[in-house]
Amino acid sequence: MPGDSSAGGRLNVLWLQSGGCGGCSMSLLGSKAGDLHRTLAGAGVELLWHPSLSEASGAEALEVWRACADGRTRLDVLCLEGAVLRGPAGTGRFHLAAGTGEPMMAWVRRLAARARQVVAVGTCAAFGGMSSGGGNPADACGLQYEGDAPGGLLGAEWRAPDGLPVVNVAGCPPHPDWMVETLVALGMGALGPADLDRLGRPRAYADQLVHHGCPRNEYYEFKASAHRPSDLGCLMENMGCKATQAHADCNTRLWNGSGSCLRGGFACIDCTAPGFEEPGHPFAATPKVAGIPIALPIDMPKAWFVALAALSKSATPRRVRENAVADHPLVPPGIRTAGRK
C-alpha cells in the first residue's frame, strides 16, 4: 500500500504549499522528463500527497497529513512550497490550513519534526522570497532562513537525522529539472551535505553562474549594452542584469525548450538568491556610481573591470555595436573570402 511504513526502499514525499504563488508546482509540471509520475516512481519517489496532483481531498487528505504527523506513515521528505506565514503577530493565522482551523506554520513544524529530510521548494520556502518583500505584510520567512540570515521557522541549528540542513531548491520558480533531480537524488540516497552550497542550495545547479552560456556574452565582452527592452546587447550595464553574480545554470539548461530570462530579452534578477525581492534599486535598472555599475561580476576586482571595460569599448566591432541596440541582428558577421584554400 502506498505510504505504508513497512514498504522499504521508497521515498515517501509529502508536498505542502503555504505563502507562495503555486508557481513552483506549475514549473514542475512543465518538466521535460516525459512522464513525470513515472520518472519519480522510477527513482522510488512516492508522492504521498501533492495539492495539485493527488486524488485525496478534504478529510482523506487530512488523514494523510495526520498519519505522517503522528508517525503511522513514514515521512521521508517534507517538501514545502511557499513561504511560512507567521503573521499576524506570530499567530500564523494569515494561513490557516484549510479544513483544520490550525495555522499551516504549526503543521509544517510538526511534520518537519517527523521528516527524515526537509526540502524548501522555491525561493519563498527557502528564504522568504517575494512573499516577504515590501514591508513583509504577512511576516513571511523561509524554513531555515529569513533572507540570508539563518533562522527562519525551524532555526539555524535544525538538521535532518543524517545531518542535512533544509535543502533549498531556490529559484522563483525553480527550473523543473532542479526539483526533479533533487528528489531523484534523495530517492537514490545521493545527496549529502557536501552537495549543498553555503545557502543549502544543490550545487548541481548553484555552482554555476547564469552568465555562463549566455548568448549575449559577446556583447558583454565588448560592453555593447542594451538600452531598451528588446535590444540585443548586454543587459548588465543598464537593464539590471545580475547574471554575473547569480547562482544558477539557466543559460546552459534552458527553460521551456529554448528559453532563459536573458534569451527572452530581460534581465536576470538573481531569483535563486536570498533577498532578490528587495534589490534596493528598480529591478530593471542597473545602479551605478560615476557611470560604473556598483555590483560587478563576482570574483572580479573593480579596477580590472574598469580597465577592461574601457579597453573593450574602444575595440568594439561595428557589428556588435550596432546589433546591441537593435531587436534583431542588422549586421551579419563578415565572410572571409581571401587568404584561404
Place this chain on the structure above:
Amino acid sequence: MKRVVVGPFNRVEGDLEVTLDVEGGAVRAARVCSPMYRGFEQLLAGKTPLDALTIVPRVCGICSVAQSAAAARALASAMGLEAPANGRLASDLVRAAESAADHLTHFYLFFMPDFAREAYARRPWFDAVQARFQAVRGSAAAEALEARARLLDLMGLLAGKWPHTLALQPGGTSRAVLPHEKLQLLLTLRAFRAFLERTLYGDALERVAALDDAAALAAWRDARPAGASDFAAFLRVADDLGLERYGRAHDAFMSVGAYGPDGAPWLAPGVYDGALHPLDPASIDEDVSHAWLADDVPRHPAQGVTRPAPDKPGAYTWCKAPRLGGRVVEVGALARQVVAGHPLARDLVARGGGNVLSRVAGRLLELARLVPEMERWVAALAPGEPFCADGALPDEASGVGLVEAARGGLGHWLEVRGGRIHGYQIIAPTTWNFSPRDAGGQPGPLEQALTGLPVGDGEAAVLVQHVVRSFDPCMVCTVH
C-alpha cells in the same frame, strides 16, 4: 441543521475551504473561505511603478502571464503608450498559451479525476474512465502533461520562461522573433493541435468550434466511438450524471474582452444575462463586509484599500466581494464565449444557465477556437518590424489594466504619485467567482452554485467537488 467544513480542496490552485449548512440532505447555505493572505497590494506600495512587472506575476504561478499582461496594460495606460502590432501579437500568443495550458491542466489533472473515484464504481462507464483519468495512475495525465510541456516551448521562445517572465512590457515584448523562429512557433502549435485533434477531441478543431447548439453537441458526442475522444467521454459522463442540473449560480456573465487590438478584440467585452449589455468598468466596486479586512464602504478599485482585520466579527474569508453595479457576476471561459456570442455557449446557457456541464464545455469550446486563432497570430508576426515601443512614466499618473486570464476577467488599478506606486488594487477572476456575501447578504457565485446541492455519501459526496472545480478556482490569485 448540520454544519460541514470541507477542506483542503485539492486539485485547485491554492487553499480553499467551504462551509456547508446542510438540511434534509441538501445544502441550505454555503460559505467560501480563502484562508491565506500575503498582502501583495500592500507590498507594492512605495515601489518604482515598473517594479510591478516583476512583483505581480508572483501573485499567481498559474496565471502569471495574465498578471504580467494586466500590469503591463496598467502601466501602458499610465504612460499613454501603445504597443506595435508585433508586440501585441506576441503578448497575445503568450497569454493564449497560458490559457490553453490551463484549460488542458484543468480538464485532465484537476477536473476529470473525480469521475474515477470509487463512488462511481457502479456506473457503466467507470472502468474506462478510471483507466484513463484516475489521478496519478490514469493513462491521460502523462499524455496531457507532455503535450502541455511541448506547448510551453512557445513560452521559452517568446517570453524566456514560464511562469514569471519579464518579457511583457508596457510597450510590447522584449523578445523579437526572427523569420525561422516563426516557423518554430508554427511547428509547436501544430504539435499541440495534433494532440488535441487526436486525443482530446478526436476531431478537427474547426469542427468542434462549429458546433452551434446542444443538439449538435449531443449528435457529435454520439458519433465518437468510446475511447476516441476524451471530450466525448466527458459528455457521456455528464449526460449520465445529469451534470447540467448542478452548480447554477446567478447567470449573469461578464467578460472584459480578450485578444487583439483595443476597441476590436477577438472576444468582445460585455455582460450577458439573457441579453447583452455593455460593460462599464466604472460600476465595479469591492465590498469587504464579510472579509477579514477593515470595514468600509464598497469602493471602486481605483480608490480601494486593503487593511487586514483578522479578528473582524462576521468575516469568514480574505477574499473581497467585487460587484458590478451591485450585481453578482460570473467570469470564466463560458462567460467569455457567451458574451462573445458563440451559439453553442449561448444555447447551453439558455437551457441550464452556468452549470457543471456548460462551464467545462465552454472551456473546451474555447480551447478549440483558440488554437487556430493562435496559428493566425503567428502568421501575422512581421520579423524585422519592432516588437516594443518606448515611453516614459509621468510622476503623477493612474492606469487600468483589464485582461482575460484563463479563469476570467482580471483587473489591475494603478495609482502613481511622486514617481512611486501609491495604490495598487487587483481583482482576480476567482475573486469574482468565489466572493463572499456582500453587505446586502448576496452570496457570491460559488456560494450560490452550491446552494440546494444534494450532499451525503457516495456520489452525493463528490458532487460538491464537481461544482467547485467547474469554476477552475485559483485561490492564490483571489486574495493575493
